[in-house]
Amino acid sequence: MKCQFETIPEYLHSNEKSAVNEINEDDLFYMWFKGDLDEGSRMIPGHNKLHNQSVDSDLLNPSGSASDVLFDTKNGEHNHEKGLSTATLDHKSIISFRKIDELKQVRLNKEVVYPKPVYTFKVVHSPTPCKFPHCEIILNVDDKQETEDSYIINKTMKTYIRLRFRNIALQHKIIRS
Numbered sequence: 001m002k003c004q005f006e007t008i009p010e011y012l013h014s015n016e017k018s019a020v021n022e023i024n025e026d027d028l029f030y031m032w033f034k035g036d037l038d039e040g041s042r043m044i045p046g047h048n049k050l051h052n053q054s055v056d057s058d059l060l061n062p063s064g065s066a067s068d069v070l071f072d073t074k075n076g077e078h079n080h081e082k083g084l085s086t087a088t089l090d091h092k093s094i095i096s097f098r099k100i101d102e103l104k105q106v107r108l109n110k111e112v113v114y115p116k117p118v119y120t121f122k123v124v125h126s127p128t129p130c131k132f133p134h135c136e137i138i139l140n141v142d143d144k145q146e147t148e149d150s151y152i153i154n155k156t157m158k159t160y161i162r163l164r165f166r167n168i169a170l171q172h173k174i175i176r177s
Contacts, residue, residue: 003130005076011063012071014132019125020060025089029055029123029135030069032082033169053137053165060125061133066174073130085169089123117142119161
């Protein structure tokens, strides 16, 4: 499938190139955000989905720049007003964790302790016709891929994960002139 937008540079187009199977550990990833990360938000502005986050790979875009992540593949526009941040696979490994408190449920006056779920993130190359370097940070819960309709994460945990992503983005925000 060919990209329908002439506004997106040719070097970004997939042009029938296949996705890579393994993401390089040394890769740098660019993500966009709306507004200002410093406003006390508990998440990355504009990134409402928890089960995956879109980023662009630096190594899969050797002719491009960080600001290429600002191309919107839904309408072909380059959103200059959005902010930029970076992350590495090392930053993502920071987000591999277990919920701090044991999950407990009381049944018939007996306390049943359930194992704590492990939340991990994996970066997967997910090219689109208009953007070959496009990747997704996939949420896994106990080694199962999270989807919008699958596992239900409690509100506290969602806030905690979003806050950790936001802090990574805030620490590695790219200041543009």
